[in-house]
Amino acid sequence: MPELPEVETTLRGIAPLITGRRITAVHIRERRLRWPVPRGLAARLTGQTLLTAQRRAKYLLLATGAGHMIVHLGMSGSLRVLDGATPAGPHDHIDWVLDNGTMLRLRDPRRFGCVLWTRSEPFEHPLLKGLGPEPLSAQFNGAYLYHAAHKRRSAVKAFLMDSHIVAGVGNIYANEALFASGIHPARAAGRISAERYQRLAEAVKYTLRRAITAGGTTLRDFTRADGNPGYFRHALQVYDRAGEPCPRCARPLQRQWIGQRASFLCRSCQH
């Protein structure tokens, strides 16, 4: 499942291979993604050059002279650059054929992702406009979190996963960062000290950075058949480890539902 580090890895993998390339054809086999792929997409893109590729939250923004594509991988999506003659599998929904015989291909079995088109400034698009700061930016820090949490009564984990507060922190990293900073995921966001938020912000950055570094592995064999090596599973301290010993105190880790999401924690290390 693409969390922010995998989206970043995807970006770093495809950007050098697609930027500056002209799109010679677009094949759309399935329009029914989270939102329908716009009707005129192929016509608008054909003949356009891909100018830049960037990431905002878990969205990828691919710029052309005519407008921008906004791509989200949902939870099962992947983008890869392949030889233009590679036959399409059952969930290969869109191919962007490039002028050097390669193509960018979107695969998304569960179709939770999206490919949208905007002719105006992509950061002004309704999906991106209200997003909070990037978790790896200087703007995201303990003081920011502390002020944003003022009087909030929802669980800190839900608060941390709210894209209006900070963009792109998913379930796995929320669990990991809360464990690393010793904060119980169900604690009310408004009842956490500035000092503890400082630790939490650092933990978010640390876990994301480490996962991005691990994603470098994926980066290197990016064009191989399929690449979910599960490399960062081993680095996870609590996620999906209910019943296993806490890495700090060795007492069994718990699974608990907070909101509608499974949370993993240590009852004696997190308060």
Added chain:
DNA sequence: AATCGCGCCTGACGGC
């Protein structure tokens, strides 16, 4: 304004 619950969709997994 903040918070909650829903639904989109498929593959993996467990129980029978």
Added chain:
DNA sequence: TGCCGTCAGGCGCGAT
């Protein structure tokens, strides 16, 4: 073995 029910997951959206 095969069939079926359950669940996970991101996240926008509508309801409260």
